[in-house]
Amino acid sequence: MATQGTILIVDDNPSVIDSLTLFLKRKVAKIISTESPNDIPTILSKHQVDVVILDMNFELTENTGKEGLNWLKEIKKLDPNQVVIMITAYGDVALAVEALKEGASDFILKPWDNQKLLATLNSAMELSRSKREVSHLRTEQADLKQSINKNSQAIIGQSPPMQEVFQVISKVAPTDANVLVLGENGTGKELVAREIHRLSARASGIFLTIDMGTITETLFESELFGHKKGAFTDAKDDKMGRLALAHGGTLFLDEIGNLSQPMQAKLLTVLQNREFTPVGDTKTKPIDVRLICATNRNVGEMVTSGHFREDLLYRINTIQVELPPLRVRGDDIIQIANYYLRKFGEKYGKSKLSFSPSVCERISSYNWPGNVRELSHAVERAVIMCEGERISPNDLLIHSTAESNNLGDKPISLNEAEAILIANSIKRNKGNLSAVAKELGIGRQTLYRKIREYGI
Incomplete structure (x- = not known):
């Protein structure tokens, strides 16, 4: 066993505590001991104990193990994951089974064999580590789930x-x-x-x-x-x-x-x-x-x-x-813009804001190279900058790309012309790529390839 972990020894016999401490002091990082089980709640509240070694009998007139079982139950109430090893001088199999049913991880008889004791404690330490890992994992998962659901x-x-x-x-x-x-x-x-x-x-x-x-x-x-x-x-x-x-x-x-x-x-x-x-x-x-x-x-x-x-x-x-780029999604663009308008309007105390018709036209015609993320940032900026109840083109700070979506008189390459034709068709058909492919007389896979190739 590596020198790690903390154990609590609870036994009304000082000689037992001394023997266990002497044997285990080089094998665990910290040993806490008490002769009174009444100290258990206080000790467990102040220290992270990996394993409790608990005596079964604390009353000289009674050797039934009942008191030890009662304290085992109390420990489990305080921390259901606490690992407990029961120890007694009476080799009652029925008592051992009852202790295990109540949540004890193992059972040791007095006088003990050092190697068996060490093996039992080693297993208990590993069990404690695993339980704490699982508990930590569940806490992490709960926090992450809450964060995910919130956002x-x-x-x-x-x-x-x-x-x-x-x-x-x-x-x-x-x-x-x-x-x-x-x-x-x-x-x-x-x-x-x-x-x-x-x-x-x-x-x-x-x-x-x-x-x-x-x-x-x-x-x-x-x-x-x-x-x-x-x-x-x-x-x-x-x-x-x-x-x-x-x-x-x-x-x-x-x-x-x-x-x-x-x-x-x-x-x-x-x-x-x-x-x-x-x-x-x-x-x-x-x-x-x-x-x-x-x-x-x-x-x-x-x-x-x-x-x-x-x-x-x-x-x-x-x-x-x-996923298709935002520029080929037709009317989705305005729908998404309105979603962010409501979201950021509530965030900045401007819930009555709306888009002017010219802004809607500009949003629809813009190419959105940054896609939904860029649209989100643009709307948030417009909400912050707007001083009235309608967002104007000056608040939006984007420029329409409609003027560039024509062949014009300037010399362009065949690929540039094809890109403009495809972009115009996508806009005209409101993102319906099946209709675009039919209109241009090409297959859908070819259309997808050209959209990726031209960055449309």
Whole structure:
């Protein structure tokens, strides 16, 4: 046993306390002792005790173990997770069984065998550590769930491209299939991941997000798998990794395309084996998470160029959801703008604000290269700047792109002309890509490819 943990010895015989203390003082970090069980509540309130070694008999006239069992029950009332080892000079099997039924983790007879005592205490210490880990995990999950529910937002949109997305979500959500969400920055990839989680059988579990683009290679394993105390210089305490925190729920890996090759290999190994090992530990732990990944990069091209592992792509890409950019979503744009107008109007005490017709036209015609995220920031800024009850073009601080969406007389390339034709058709058909493809006389897959190619 490593020198760690705190034990409490409760026995009315000072010789027993002295013997146990002498034997265990080099094997545990801290030993607390008392001859009176009445001290137990006070000691447990002041100290984090890993294991209580509790005598069964405190009355000289009675050796039934009843008093010890009563104190065991009291300890469990104070802390149901407290690990307790009962100790007695009377080898009554029935008494041992009763103590175990009441929540004792084990039973030791006086006089004890040192090696058996040490093995029992070692197991109890490990049980205590596991229980505290689970308790910590549940607290973390409760806090995270509360935060997630507080900040949750529904996906807004009735355009044909979004209806296709909703259909895919409804089909994939009830399964446990891994999902890859593709789309430009700001299109709402995390909202899609949250909606899949909300509609899944894991909805009561945690939804945990990791931005893979912000994790350095040196911290990747620690963040994802956790670490043991002393595993490296700054590892001052045990840390639960995100995989453990998300156990039973959904893990969302955003910006998966930013992973380096070594990080990709480590993630692939975990997904293949469905288990991981915390840094500095020797024991593997199983994982039970629904995996959803997202990226704004073309992972197909990354595989071709050797920057992304093809076998990892197969693992994360059972189902693919491709989010359309805001500029092809037609009337959704105004609907989303109104949502943010209400949200920020309430936030800044301007709930009566509305958009002027010229602002609505400008919002609809603007290209929104930053997608929904840019729209959100623009509306929030307009709400702050507006001094009346109607937001004007001067408050919005964006410029219409309608003037640039024509061929004009200036020399342009064939690709530029094609991009303008497609953009105009999308606007004319209010984001109905089936109608756009029919109008332009091309297939839908070809249309999707050109939209991505031209950044429309």
